Amino acid sequence: MKLSSRRIIELTKELVRIKSVVGTEEENRVSEKLYEVLSALPYYKEHPEDLFFVENLEDPHHRKSLMAVLQGQKEENRNAVVLIGHIDTVGISDYGALSPYATEPDFLPDKLKELDLPEAVQKDLESGAYLFGRGVLDMKSGVSMIAHLLETASESLSDFSGNLVACFVSDEEGNSRGMLSCVPKLVELKNKENFHYTVALDTDYTSTRTLHDRNRYLYAGTVGKLMPSFYIVGKETHVGDPFGGLDANELASELVRKINLNVALSDESMGEVTVPPVTLRQRDLKPEYSVQTNRDAEVYFNYATHGITPEKVLAQLKKEAEESFQSVITKLQSQYDVFTERMHLPKGTLPWKVLVMTYEELFLEVERTFKDLSGHMNAYAEKLLSQGITDEREVSMHMAKELTKISGRKDPLMLLYFSPPYYPHMAVTGETEVEKKLLNLLEGFTEESGPHPVVFRKFYPYISDLSYFSLPEQEAVDALKKNMPGFSISYKLPLEEIRNLSLPVANIGPYGFDAHQYTERIEIEYSFEKLPPIFLDTVLGLLEK
Template sequence: MKEMNWFTYIKAATERLVAIRGISPSEEENLVASKILELLYEDGIEALYTASGFDPIANDPYGRKNVYAFLRGQRAETLILLGHFDTVDTADYGDLESLSLDPGALALHIDELLAPGTRLEGERSNWLFGRGAGDMKSGVAVNIALMRHLAERSRSEALPFSVLLIATADEENESAGVLQAVHFLTRWREERQLHYLGVLNTDYASALYPGDPHRYIYAGTVGKLLPSFLCIGRESHVGAPFGGLDANLLAAELIRDFSMNDALSDSGKGQTTVPPVTLHSTDLKQQYDVQLPFAAYFYLNVLTLTSSPAELLQRLRERSELILEQLLRRVEDTERRWRRATGLPDEVEARKGCVLSYAELYADVVAQLGEESVHEELEQTWQKLPVRLDKRERSLQLVRRLWSLSRRRGPAVVIYYAPPYYPHVPESEGLLAEAVRAVVEAHPEQHLIQREFFPLLSDISYLQLDANMDIAALTANMPVWQDAEEEPSRPGAYSLPLSLIQQLQLPVFNWGVHGRGAHQRDEAVQMPYSFEVLPQLLAEVFQALEERLR
């Protein structure tokens, strides 16, 4: 078997992939997919794969496709190598944007890329910069190298078990690629009578603190919910502000309490998520006038390790009720002081407000108008919206329409969920877990540490779902939710193949490249570990599995 020079091959493959613009979501992701298949096939080894090619993403508005390559071994047991090939935009590079896909050129501008005071681990020459260098075209290059290595081995001997590579589109947007892969894996397992050992995802991991010498492996991943808040104030002229309520003020008070509040961090197995942050906030005025903004909204990024959608919703509702109550009392006190200062009687009418979930608001409107009427009204609103409208915006418009049908008046807060939803995935036991532990224990010199939850959002969220996870609070409070089995698929709807994910129930590991600065202009991958040590360690995982299957 021809010996693989890991470093040389993976560096070259990474540079070739980085050179292709593949921002998600867009048609250009297909250019990267084609290059991946070309790399898998180079040097005439296409015929060595049992099967390979593209798997189109069903009903995708951009016509995107995943890439797969399969090597049939002596046994039905199958190891899955996973990675995504899309990236975020390059506008953050500023004046250097024209070089953002050229690692060689960026190497001459490292001082401009790095924030003042930033220190790189080790020698600068050990780092390869560029959009996608860390997140995660280098990880895909590692998988390609491993797959080519195994294909070459299959020339002289049958592999002891099967291996399936899947490279997915769209991880950075709504994970359409891995959701397509869920269908592919389910079908592939049935058609080819496979037994999946688990998934090795090679997305980047980074140091947890300055000077951290460790390289991290994760046996699960964090989840994510996107609670959203429609804040209803009350209209009034700015010259008479006490006659209404500024919806921006209400939203600001909620954001002040929620954003960067570690009391809302989720904890489990010795790990704690970062606090929530807002990803978007705005009032809903479309033009200048002197009317108080009476509607605003924002959505909140919340990472989870153990909390269910119902638990988070209840926690946010309780805090929202308290914040709304405190705000209204504060406005009353302010009005009293103002009235005294202007010589007016200080008698003030008590203000009242309410906090509702979307499901509660829906039930209230149905009780007034009937289910059929409410369905028709929301369907008309849905159909009037552009097909490619952002799902967060579509959700907002549906909630606003439902609020208008309720004939309620503010102040109020309506809490609902918007896409996407990422289930958190805990650690799983099995042969793959045993093999990974064996390799970690065999290499103390590499300072490897295994933790349970990968701290960043990842496609592996969609490969396992606890059968006891109650997501009814999610689906009932997500205006654009559509059951995966429901036909036809509505434009702009959001669905997840939950039953298929539970059927797969795959053990997942993220053991990827060592990188830094993902989604920032100083994104980079550390080459000595990522291009040489990592692929050898993963090849040893393969060997450890082989030993356990004898």
């Protein structure tokens, strides 16, 4: 059994030519194309029930994913490998005038030659060793490799032992509605067909880890993601009396300065270190122009995890926030002292005090005097949704604002909570026989010599749908739920089904550069020639009885 690099390239180009920007119904065109390709195979003509669409749950864009089951006939073997790949891409506006060619991999290179490109990109373009285009790397090449595996295995079912369950999912670049909608279907299939899922394999892209990294990577496990957020309340004042207030923007800016890209906050586990926290949004919430200083603001961060729990993240960032708050107060007092001295006016102590609370802490405080606070907050979340506020992060922020308002607190405050989405991390430790087999397989493909060593590492470093195949301990999930406003109303996770799966995960994906940039490109030799045999041998090894 062998995979054809030519066929994978052909499929990749076909899928890239289909524009499928996340958050649009265009995503359905890719799932429909894959259905067209796979339904033509004799296996699916004989077993049409094994190829079906999965509608995204509560999706305003009415998108759908595609699931494909293939059952080998060599022997009675209920082992099954779950294969996942996402069919959406980020937008194409970054291509500018070349946007019409962003999804045309055969024509885009000639158009790129007309631009003044970075030196490394220019070199790769001239080499002819790369394919360029939106989604060529992230991740229609990986999707094509999975689809071709189904094609190839279906041609020799009598020699194929075990089962494949492929999920071609939408919305991965957004809120992972595709994967989250497929998770219950995976549990249903497991029970119906008596499958023994061994592992979940993704074929998402890989790239350099640092600027001068020569390695190609195989990964077991995956990074997780939390979105610690702050609703910040200051004290408004007229700009002519700036020391009479406390600007929420200054509190937010100092918080960002202290947390953003602070490597001391990177999470480390099993010798692997996450990227540090990164600011994803900082904005004030004043709706109009006026000469009143800003009263409130919001900030949220991408926080990558390998082992740290939500509870520990809250404790860690609460401390950082308290120090940031104090830094602002100290600076303001210093500037006020200078100002009063230069104005020949009496000195005095500004009234501001550090106050940082978690959402759960404030909730418990308010609950002591507010009857049925949970019911009120849930009803408020439903009201926000009915008003057309459907972004889960917006709902969480407005709920944090509402809780602050009904608390009656008038002093400046930083309220710390989690915004959606949540991606659990998953470590493959080798504790089970399947994990040992997975680690041995991947370690067996490593190559230390040559210009581009193939290296095995723990934790796939990019946020992906691999997170939804296992959960941490219940205590960690509970801490998350208590500090994520809108959980179970505006943001839902199939927690029981995810825990039912509880699978080790791995990523065996193509290699290239500049995902999410107009210079996105995939290295042909590694991705289409060297990688497919590694992928195939891993799948076959994990299907063995």
